[in-house]
Amino acid sequence: MRPISLEFASTFGLPPVEAVRLASRLGFRHISTPLQPARASLAGYQRFSLRDDIVLRRDLRAAMAETGVTIASGEGVAIVPEHDVRDLYSGDLAIMEGLGIPRINVVSLDPDLPRSFDQLAMLCELASGFGIETLIEFVPIFPICNLETAQRAIAHVGRRDCRVMFDTMHFCRTGGRPADLAAFDPDAIGYIQLCDVPAQRVLADYMEEAICERLACGEGDLPLAELLALLPKDRIVGLEVPQRSQQLAGVPLEERLAHCLAAARRFV
Numbered sequence: 001m002r003p004i005s006l007e008f009a010s011t012f013g014l015p016p017v018e019a020v021r022l023a024s025r026l027g028f029r030h031i032s033t034p035l036q037p038a039r040a041s042l043a044g045y046q047r048f049s050l051r052d053d054i055v056l057r058r059d060l061r062a063a064m065a066e067t068g069v070t071i072a073s074g075e076g077v078a079i080v081p082e083h084d085v086r087d088l089y090s091g092d093l094a095i096m097e098g099l100g101i102p103r104i105n106v107v108s109l110d111p112d113l114p115r116s117f118d119q120l121a122m123l124c125e126l127a128s129g130f131g132i133e134t135l136i137e138f139v140p141i142f143p144i145c146n147l148e149t150a151q152r153a154i155a156h157v158g159r160r161d162c163r164v165m166f167d168t169m170h171f172c173r174t175g176g177r178p179a180d181l182a183a184f185d186p187d188a189i190g191y192i193q194l195c196d197v198p199a200q201r202v203l204a205d206y207m208e209e210a211i212c213e214r215l216a217c218g219e220g221d222l223p224l225a226e227l228l229a230l231l232p233k234d235r236i237v238g239l240e241v242p243q244r245s246q247q248l249a250g251v252p253l254e255e256r257l258a259h260c261l262a263a264a265r266r267f268v
Helices: 016-026 054-067 085-098 113-128 147-157 168-173 178-182 206-212 224-230 244-248 253-265
Strands: 004-006 030-034 070-079 103-108 133-137 162-167 189-194 237-239
Touching: 004 016, 004 253, 016 030, 016 054, 016 253, 070 085, 070 113, 085 113, 103 113, 103 189, 113 133, 113 147, 113 162, 133 147, 133 189, 147 162, 162 168, 168 189, 168 206, 168 224, 178 224, 189 224, 237 253, 244 253
Parallel strands: 004 030, 004 237, 030 070, 070 103, 103 133, 133 162, 162 189, 189 237
Antiparallel strands: none
16 A cells, blocks of 8 residues: 555644644654645644744654654745745755655746746755755646646756656646556656545635645545556655535544545555
């Protein structure tokens, strides 16, 4: 069975020590986390900063040592216009190295694609100095918007430690089909984010749906079994299933995640 990670988005911003302990109770092997959330928690959790809080970093390392749960992916890394990734992330990468984070998940918010690709190459080189792999996540409404564009970015970088973050929602919402994935080099996929969604949007705002309202595996319309059969068997699967409607209905986070994890295991 592929190892499964509890993705940060699924928890609506649960601080990392609590996330590690929750993951351990439920049977996840990993979590993902940013050093500092970009937005306030949708569940009202206290904001945290692994960037600024040395004590929190110490407590997180202790919780990981105690439970065996590790951080599979560092979140919250973006290529943005008019900023150099070396200025933005040199300090963050050093902190991530100290926490044993082996890879970062990167999105581009810079519409200048040649500049995005160049910045991605700089970020990969910088991250490699800390022993960290770089994953590029394509999102339909972002400049690197689909698997084809992500493939062009990786070809531009030309490094084996630059690969794709493959999110099942984003892939299928760009019109991707299993046949398209079958033609893609599986070695270029470094990580899988798994969820289900209806074939058509349920919310007008794409990112609101992506951040707030996804479905457990098998409860939507995505061809998950076909996709997983084509994806590398040894990649970590991050369970990214935020469910605001369930939260508002009073279903506790642990109960929601236990249901989503059981559903995912039937596929992975």
